[in-house]
Amino acid sequence: MPHPITPLTAAQTFDLRHRVLWPDQPRDFVIVPGDDAALHFGVLDNGQVIGIVSMFDTDDGAQLRKLATDPAFQGRGIGSALVAHVVQTARISGTHRIFLSGRHSALDFYKSFGFAAYGDPYLVENVPCQKMEIRF
Numbered sequence: 001m002p003h004p005i006t007p008l009t010a011a012q013t014f015d016l017r018h019r020v021l022w023p024d025q026p027r028d029f030v031i032v033p034g035d036d037a038a039l040h041f042g043v044l045d046n047g048q049v050i051g052i053v054s055m056f057d058t059d060d061g062a063q064l065r066k067l068a069t070d071p072a073f074q075g076r077g078i079g080s081a082l083v084a085h086v087v088q089t090a091r092i093s094g095t096h097r098i099f100l101s102g103r104h105s106a107l108d109f110y111k112s113f114g115f116a117a118y119g120d121p122y123l124v125e126n127v128p129c130q131k132m133e134i135r136f
Helices: 010-021 078-093 104-111
Strands: 005-008 039-045 048-058 061-069 097-103 116-124 127-135
Touching: 005 010, 005 078, 010 039, 010 048, 010 061, 039 078, 048 078, 061 078, 078 097, 078 104, 097 104, 104 116, 104 127
Parallel strands: 061 097
Antiparallel strands: 005 039, 039 048, 048 061, 097 127, 116 127
16 A cells, blocks of 8 residues: 555544545534544545544443545555554554444455454444454
């Protein structure tokens, strides 16, 4: 991947989160509790944020949230690099677990990193989702 991963502020992730993940919701829908304390990573192209992911520190481990890649840049390994970066960051931090809520359409993608499904499938705004985790 020719673009490096860089730290971002929470605010730098909101536009891409909204445009890619929840375009039918109000923009504030993508702002979540804990954003101010989370780690946010991104990939930029000519100063434009084209890929994002956030990592939240919780009592249950590290939570991967809000992975998104600009549709014009999908299929180039940006999302894969961001997930790998968060998994590595979580391991280095000494956490025992990294977990996420994945859309069913992305389950095979997350499984390729070693995430395993647990619990029952559920809906978020009518989008089928599944909890997944890696234990270290």
